[in-house]
Amino acid sequence: MKKHIVVLTGAGMSAESGVKTFRDHDGLWEGHDVMKVASPEGFRQNPELVLDFYNQRRRQLKEVKPNQAHKDLAALEHDFKVTIVTQNVDDLHERAGSSDVVHLHGELLKIRSIGNPQDIKFWTEDINLGDVCDKGYQLRPHIVWFGEDVPEIETAVKICYAADILIIIGTSMQVYPAASLINYVQPDTEIYYIDPKPAIENNSNIKVIAKTATEGMKELLTLLK
Incomplete structure (x- = not known):
């Protein structure tokens, strides 16, 4: 065996x-309060900012290789x-x-519904405000944010x-x-x-x-x- x-x-x-790494001096969150782009509270306060932040990460992923x-x-x-x-x-x-x-x-190339955490789908493009699941709930990145399980x-x-x-x-x-x-x-x-x-x-x-x-x-x- x-x-x-x-x-x-x-x-x-x-x-x-x-x-780019989170903890380096030039990390992804520079210029952003981490709680504004990586927490449920940040998403509630400014969902467009959060969606754009992860859209940029998703686009970058297409440009890098193992x-x-x-x-x-x-x-x-x-x-x-x-x-x-x-x-x-x-x-x-x-x-x-x-x-x-x-x-x-979590995974950048997946999304989930804010109304049903189990409704997870593969996703390669931008997520925009107004993009919803079959039941009408906004879609969000399938990422574990600060404060989440x-x-x-x-x-x-x-x-x-x-x-x-x-x-x-x-x-x-x-x-x-x-x-x-x-x-x-x-x-x-x-x-x-x-x-x-x-x-x-x-x-x-x-x-x-x-x-x-x-x-x-x-x-x-x-x-x-």
């Missing part, structure tokens, strides 16, 4: 593809069972060839519990509940942490690779052979 690798990825995973780290993770499926649990809302893991991806914070977190906990190897890439491990997932792996699980500015130190359980996603994955591939 193949070993099960679980990969937790954050914004640093997609940064080398040209997707980087080598995305491709290397997909290639691991030849030798391992691989599940990716990502905080990212882009589709770069899927486009690189990964077949099992859980999006904790993270529906996939229980699924992610179960996935981490079953991991033989845990790889963490490009996340500060500061955003909860995602940051808590490292606590749900078994005590003997191998853990690798790839980040140019690691928030975790090397210890007996964790191997830290202080590199970017692409360079870190290159090193990790040699360790997993």
